[in-house]
Amino acid sequence: MKRAGIPTEEFIYSGHTACPGCGAMLVARYLLKVLGKNTIMNIPACCFAAIPGTFPDTCLGIPLLYNAFETTAATASGIEAALKIKGKKEKITVVGFAGDGGTADIGIQALSGAIERGHEIMYVCYDNEAYMNTGMQTSSLTPMGATTTTNPVGKHGGWKTRKKKNMMEIVAAHNIPYAATVNPSYPMDFIKKIEKAKSIKGPSYIHAYSVCPTGWRYQPEIGLEIGRLATETGIFPLYEFENDTYTINYKKKTKQVIEYYKLQGRFRHLPEDFVKEVQRVIDKEWQRLQDKEECSHR
């Protein structure tokens, strides 16, 4: 029996080494279910580089190329160009799959170049909001208020006080044909967007919310609940950028930031005032996103 809308075929088999409750694993599973067999994937140094297995084992049912940390988008570009010259591009999806550090920090130059060149590649950033594979160091996508091993909390504060980079805005500024945020807590929305990205003639960017029980410090079984809260609070809004227009896919911002923050050890040190400041920033960002949606549809 086929579950409505979710392909039953698996391309990630058992035996992988992801932590229990790993969000990246769920992101990759849904992603590959939609992309299917005719997919070539490349990944940099990141959690997922350690997950499929050591040479010569693999738990993936598609060809996978490991690449240097900052080269995910350049590597996907090279694969795409070779497929094109060999006349094989039509039937194959090329997907670069990188973490937040590999995307927003060290890999951002290559990503910018690849989008500008217009390669027919899909770039998926699974955002677990820190360098989790190396033990939770701060990245430019670590959220306001989080503590990490390089933002340790001490007598004088120490948690990250800056906002995270807005990767969706950065790729939108490249006039990318399609970009979307996805969250595995909303699988049908997730699948619909990957299907759309797959059909795009040109580059597409997917920013995937990716929970990390190990680094965020919560019990693995509440991962999907945390994911839903991320969207319900407006911290991780679900939206698309397509043909220069923004579309918000989930508009019910019904929860407060504190409800999301209080479940995770990485925010536990925060004074009430700081959480209020985060709430103010999130409210403003949400308003801006609604304004952008309204303006772009005008």
Add this chain to the structure above:
Amino acid sequence: MVKKIMTGDIAAAWGARLSKAEVIAAYPITPQTIIVEKIAQFISDGELKAEYLHMESEHSAMAACIAASHTGARTFTATSSQGLVLMHELLHWASGARIPVVMANVNRALAPPWNVWVEHTDMMSQRDTGWVQFYAESNQEVLDTIIMSYKLCEDKEIQLPVMVGLDAFYLSHTSEIVDIPDQDSVDKFLPQYTPMYPLDIEDPLSIGSLSMPHQWYSEFRYKIQEAMDRVIPKLNQIEEDFYNEFGRRYTGPLELYNTDGAEVVLIVSGAAAGTIKETVDIFRKKGIKVGLIRLRMFRPFPSEELNKALSKASFVGVIDRSFSFGHEGAIFSELKASLYGAKHSPLIKNFILGIGGRDITIDTISRVYDNCFNCLKNNKIDNPVEWVDIKV
């Protein structure tokens, strides 16, 4: 075969064109630009069927070449100096991945201070990256070496990347007559590239995954060296095939010029060999027994061939157009190590010359030979590592 007057950069572009490179990913840098401009023109004119990727850095250019090669395309790139050293991480990656990328590198000095003229430090400092390294003397050699490099690096027993060095301006921007081989003959000489382990949706491999200390990492590294050991014999065979097809003979990792009966032999790499050959002729006319060994290949280092070629020389002057700070010239170090324990061990001195593009003239070389003879006469090296004509 057509003869044309062309610069070294144009010759490199012709090498890529005749080899039918399918993916060219590159980033511009003086004095390499003409190579990539010419390739782009070939593609625009429909003379080369290839994908040209306007990369945003040399680092990404090499990453794209590696990926394209894994996917089954023949790849080419070109760079110089800062661009080459920016690629450093990916140079290790290419050899680790056993990827047959061919790259032209216009040998240029490194900043600061800014300097766009010839020096070999850019390539010498990539010596441990697992790339085969050639240094050309002429534009013809640039073109021919690129074609031969594909045959070498795509060989199932080699599977290693190759860089072909050409001296900034002396070759890159200087015009010479170059024979352009027929495309049909090149096609016959160089069959299509078929990777051993491509990214293939019908046979999904994970390529480049983790290998722990007790697993296979050491063995992967060991096999790179095994392949390096096969390079020189394979090159000799390829050059023989090349001679049979195109009528031009190359002589393996070394070119010997008047070394028979030579008391003093200089060793050099790159285009300065032309000037030294002139000087050798002048000295020989006077009955002075001098010779030259041109080092065409620095990696793998041709120790055996050098030992053999130097078996009768009394004095060896090693010219390095690069420097390893804290020590000495790179060729000098390697040669001394090669001669350790040899039956015949000549006196040996290092001359640091032509740094940052400073001209190497017949006068310079004459003084170098004179200095060698003086040392030989006194049976004493005055200064083991001499920076020639340094003003401070």
